[in-house]
Amino acid sequence: MAALAFEASPRALAPRTGLALESACTVVGLLASLGIVTPVVRERSSDVSARSAVEWAVSEGILANRVDSQLALVSSELAAYTADGLLEVCWELHHDGSRSVDVSVLRDEVDPALLEHFTGSAWVEFDVVDHLPIEMGLFRVLRPAPPGTESAAWMQEAVHRAGSSADLLANEAIGALTNVCGLPSMLGFVSERRDGLRVLFAITSRAAFDEILVALAIHGVSPSVVARLRMFAPVVGGGTPVRLAVDATSAGLGPRIGLEVFEPEALRLLPGVLDALGLDGGPLAEFSASLGTPAAERRLAQAGDAISDVHRRKVLHAKVTFDGDDVSAKSYLSVRSECASHAGSTVEDLDVPPTWEFHDLLFHSQVRNGRVRRRLGGTARFSVMPGAPIELSAEPHPGDVVLPAIDIASVVRADLPLGQGMRQRISDRDWTGPELALERLAEVLARVCEPLPRQDVVMGAPIERVGHPYPSGGGLYETDVVVIANRVTELEVGAYLYRPASHSLTRLRGSADAVQSLLLAASEGTGGGTSTPQAMLICAARFPDLAVKYEGIAYALMVKHVGVLMAAVGYAATAMGLGSVAIGTGNSDDFARATGLDYYRHGSTGEMALSVPPATGSD
Incomplete structure (x- = not known):
């Protein structure tokens, strides 16, 4: 078709290729927009x-x-x-x-x-x-x-x-x-x-x-x-x-x-x-x-x-x-x-503002009804989980750092009203303060990820399950929190997986250089100069857990979950007088190297920095 397009118009190409005239016009136009037939289109x-x-x-x-x-x-x-x-x-x-x-x-x-x-x-x-x-x-x-x-x-x-x-x-x-x-x-x-x-x-x-x-x-x-x-x-x-x-x-x-x-x-x-x-x-x-x-x-x-x-x-x-x-x-x-051939555009480009990038528009169009022919949503397309599921035990893992117990119900009674706390939340990029106390880190994690009893009614029957303070599609809570400790009391520099049920941190053995790369990337991503945050909280999604149930929208849901989890961290930090800031981009390959977790099964989807403002001290 490309060779023929050099010699004839779509009207002449249609009978020679067996295509309908409309199809010949579309094909030649796309070839032109890709630059394949640009010189010929211009001259002929x-x-x-x-x-x-x-x-x-x-x-x-x-x-x-x-x-x-x-x-x-x-x-x-x-x-x-x-x-x-x-x-x-x-x-x-x-x-x-x-x-x-x-x-x-x-x-x-x-x-x-x-x-x-x-x-x-x-x-x-x-x-x-x-x-x-x-x-x-x-x-x-x-x-x-x-x-x-x-x-x-x-x-x-x-x-x-x-x-x-x-x-x-x-x-x-x-x-x-x-x-x-x-x-x-x-x-x-x-x-x-x-x-x-x-x-x-x-x-x-x-x-x-x-x-x-x-x-x-x-x-x-x-x-x-x-x-x-x-x-x-x-x-x-x-x-x-x-x-x-x-x-x-x-x-x-x-x-x-x-x-x-x-x-x-x-x-x-x-x-x-x-x-x-x-x-x-x-x-x-x-x-x-x-x-x-x-x-x-x-x-x-x-x-x-x-x-x-x-x-x-x-x-x-x-x-x-x-x-x-x-x-x-x-x-x-x-x-x-x-x-x-001159504009380098396709038919769709006539209606699409140039601010859309291809991958953004493709993602947007494919995770919402309207331009998708397949089913979207909770189709439960896999009757069995592909591969072994990732289980987080309710008991501390051998060698875990067991965090100080936090009575969240008592702690939150002294908090600001939610509306006032939301108004006071800011993005804090000043990481020059003292170390973050382990007890303060434990409280942030407990506030955000505390296991809470939930009850759903399915087909008229109550079902008991465990949830967390923030919402998650299907109550699956596929997103874990990995702590990158930099300047945290009682913790060595490194990566730790938080286990909410046991309220403990499991040390992840990966590349120390990759840990430093994550910290430096946080500085670059927020304009933090040469300083690095006291700690990072990285969202790590167990991809199969959500994709087993949700078809076509699994990653879109994960991104939404990252948003609500980040908001919860920000409001918890504000209530505690700590600093926090969401980081615009992250490196999933560095995360996999720093943690040893599987890029495709347990990868990073979002990052936040946690800090102690200079004026407040670690307490």
């Missing part, structure tokens, strides 16, 4: 995509009544992909009874010397006469002036760089409009005039619009035009700026004044304003129908010949022009194509 398929997009855009609505097959062909031949992988064609529909249509296409800026002052793409406008395109002008987007550069001088330099002899510095009217609106958003270089320019200013507020009308009146625009422009005040000030179009000449302003409207809500108001201005019924009805053209979109698999992620058709904007006592209206309809 631009005309195919342009023709497909244009034919689709003009196939219905008002364009179908205006743009015949010849004009559509001319439009597609004029189009070309920009460096950003975009193809855009815009049709300018004249609503004056002439049924004229002009064509504009988005092109890359061909002169590298202009890129300092203008953006990398420009609109090229063509007047189509007897199906022959005649270039009328080039509309370039002006970049903002660099800091410390005077705006008017920057604009004039841009004009001269573009080959125009127009002197905007001497044009008082342009100066006045620039004072109100800032630099023009776009400059139009008309082919037949080297000394004149079309200048377009963005109007962002009603107040700016009022100031512009005053400036126009001062600089020679007739009172009748200014009065009629004032009728457009309701369409100004929306989310998208209105644009003023004027012709700058050596004498000031040309006779034509245009107002371009982009905001959909404002576009709905235009027919009413034009009706009040006396626009003839036929052109007005046609104008209204054009603005009512619905936006449309089609994706790769619908595109026929095109190798393109998406085609979008919409009303781009509308323009009302005053020329003395005459008023006319135009609508601008565009089709935009985004090419997969």
Whole structure:
């Protein structure tokens, strides 16, 4: 398929491969997005995509009544992909009874010397006469002036760089409009005039619009035009700026004044304003129908010949022009194509914000219902535990460090109210305090992991089980706590597995270097500098214990359990006056080496640092 894609469009590939056209489009688009056929797509398929997009855009609505097959062909031949992988064609529909249509296409800026002052793409406008395109002008987007550069001088330099002899510095009217609106958003270089320019200013507020009308009146625009422009005040000030179009000449302003409207809500108001201005019924009805053209979109698999992620058709904007006592209206309809071979995207990427990473989105989509075809949840897919289960005895293990007994029921009576403790919890990254007393460590562990009798009712029958203060899916409590002791009284530096039932610590014999790596990683992960925490509490999940019952969501559940366990540690530490902080990342391989536990059966899923604040001492 990859070899064939170098020689043919999807429409030609479909019969040769036996694939449906939709499937051929999808496969070739994916090959393009992976870069496998990128050079060929760029060189061979631009005309195919342009023709497909244009034919689709003009196939219905008002364009179908205006743009015949010849004009559509001319439009597609004029189009070309920009460096950003975009193809855009815009049709300018004249609503004056002439049924004229002009064509504009988005092109890359061909002169590298202009890129300092203008953006990398420009609109090229063509007047189509007897199906022959005649270039009328080039509309370039002006970049903002660099800091410390005077705006008017920057604009004039841009004009001269573009080959125009127009002197905007001497044009008082342009100066006045620039004072109100800032630099023009776009400059139009008309082919037949080297000394004149079309200048377009963005109007962002009603107040700016009022100031512009005053400036126009001062600089020679007739009172009748200014009065009629004032009728457009309701369409100004929306989310998208209105644009003023004027012709700058050596004498000031040309006779034509245009107002371009982009905001959909404002576009709905235009027919009413034009009706009040006396626009003839036929052109007005046609104008209204054009603005009512619905936006449309089609994706790769619908595109026929095109190798393109998406085609979008919409009303781009509308323009009302005053020329003395005459008023006319135009609508601008565009089709935009985004090419997969340039954008490097797939169909799904069109809707997915770039902040999603692949593995995050895959995980998110596969552990929640909606985009998963298999069953999720407690399916008990294994009738027997694969391999021997990991058992934690209620009796101390030989050689265990038996921790001081803690009467949690009595201890917690003196605690702050839960709400107040939650508000006082902070992330404490200061590890310069004294050693953590073993009794204090024992109390944190007992507060969080104390075995508590629980009772469930299953099918009407009560079932007794052992739980802990925090919740766990299915009451399975697959997450153990491994203590990495660094500066803890009565404990050697190393890794210890906490056994809640016996309230003891079992020394885990692993790599001492890996223990140090875990401590240093905690410092790096929290910005702790060169200091390391007095102790770390690492969540270690017995993966099979949960996965035996829960299908599709086992790891997602483990991560949630890590969250509630970390919260419990944080609140317990706050109640005791200790410091704690969750560590953003951890190294499961170092954990396996430091503890000797199996990476796949009893691995780390989260880390917290525990410390004694410097001012409190170890007691």
